[in-house]
Amino acid sequence: AQSVTQLGSHVSVSEGALVLLRCNYSSSVPPYLFWYVQYPNQGLQLLLKYTSAATLVKGINGFEAEFKKSETSFHLTKPSAHMSDAAEYFCAVSDPAFGNEKLTFGTGTRLTIIP
Amino acid sequence: DSGVTQTPKHLITATGQRVTLRCSPRSGDLSVYWYQQSLDQGLQFLIQYYNGEERAKGNILERFSAQQFPDLHSELNLSSLELGDSALYFCASSVDSSSTGDETFFGQGTRLTVV
Numbered sequence: 001a002q003s004v005t006q007l008g009s010h011v012s013v014s015e016g017a018l019v020l021l022r023c024n025y026s027s028s029v030p031p032y033l034f035w036y037v038q039y040p041n042q043g044l045q046l047l048l049k050y051t052s053a054a055t056l057v058k059g060i061n062g063f064e065a066e067f068k069k070s071e072t073s074f075h076l077t078k079p080s081a082h083m084s085d086a087a088e089y090f091c092a093v094s095d096p097a098f099g100n101e102k103l104t105f106g107t108g109t110r111l112t113i114i115p
Numbered sequence: 116d117s118g119v120t121q122t123p124k125h126l127i128t129a130t131g132q133r134v135t136l137r138c139s140p141r142s143g144d145l146s147v148y149w150y151q152q153s154l155d156q157g158l159q160f161l162i163q164y165y166n167g168e169e170r171a172k173g174n175i176l177e178r179f180s181a182q183q184f185p186d187l188h189s190e191l192n193l194s195s196l197e198l199g200d201s202a203l204y205f206c207a208s209s210v211d212s213s214s215t216g217d218e219t220f221f222g223q224g225t226r227l228t229v230v
Contacts, residue, residue, distance in 0.1 A: 036221075043117060043205060043221035090158060102148065102171055103219065105158040 002027040004074075004091045006106035014114045019063075019078040021109045023091030026072065033074040034092040034103065035065055044090065050074060052096070061085070086113045118142065119222035121206050127228045133194040136225045140187055140208030146170070147189040148209075148219065149181055153202035164189055165211075196229045203227075 007022040025031055032051045036044040048059025055067040061084075065076045074091060088110045092103040118141035128134055140147050149161040151174075160173035164183035175181075178196075183189045193200060203224045 041223075043119070043223040044207075045117070045221070046218050049218070102160040102163060102173055104160065107157045 002031055002093045002095055002104055004033075004093050004104065004106040006089075006091050006109050008109055009107060010110045010112065012112040012114055013081045015083055016080050019076070019081045019085065019111065021076040021089050021091075021111065023065075023074045023076065023106060024072050025074060025091075025093050027093060027095070029095065029097065030069075032094045032096055033065075033067060034094070035059065035063070035074075035076050036090045036092060036105075037061075038088045038090065038108075040087075047076070047089075081111075081113050083113050083115065086111055117220040117222060119206055119208050119220050121204075121222035121225050123225060124223065125226050125228075127230060128196060130196055130198060130229055132196050132229075133192065134196065134227065136191040136193070136204055136206075136227070138189045138191070138206030138208075138222060140189070140206075141220055144208035144210055144220070145187065146209045146211065147183055147187070148207040149175075149189070149191050150205040150207065150221075151202045152205060152224070153199075156202075158205075161191070193227070198229050201227055201229045 003026045005024045034049045035047040048057045050067045058064045063078045088108045091106040120139040122137045145166045148163045152158045161175040163171040181191045205224045207219045207221045209219045
């Protein structure tokens, strides 16, 4: 079974500082990995996805993530935090053998931006 | 706007009651997924339908059922409701369940409160 672990349920960074949200995965096969963002009272929006092409994936809003097989990690970064980045972020994994049948989500990381 | 429409946005009901949540997928999407987001369980996959047929099942209780109609909209039926069923229920859709890595689009959710 596949799973993802998000380290840190709450992360606070100053505006303009580096954002680093951690995600480690467990999978018996090379997985597909995703980062979603959820703003208050909103649904989930896809930030970026890794589907076995380039290991460095660029997403929307200046976010990127790097797939590191040796570390089983898919950490999300953004060089300079903006107030509008305050939200909850979810890492997710799917099994390529089963297509999009289901996403298994991490427990989420709430990002707070300090002015 | 993801193109996935969920109704109602909010629902308050008493224990023991039955409710129906409705979802209209994005135009052209054949797969519909239901997820439950609660404080104690996080985001959990419940069930997936593809073109009218059940495709995958997750942590869905026996008191819950779903179906997808010929026009591809889906309904999630929750019966004998308990306080613990209070959660945000998301519907999501994607083009084809066999298309690995396709983006899954989420609706804004139905917030169910059981009192």
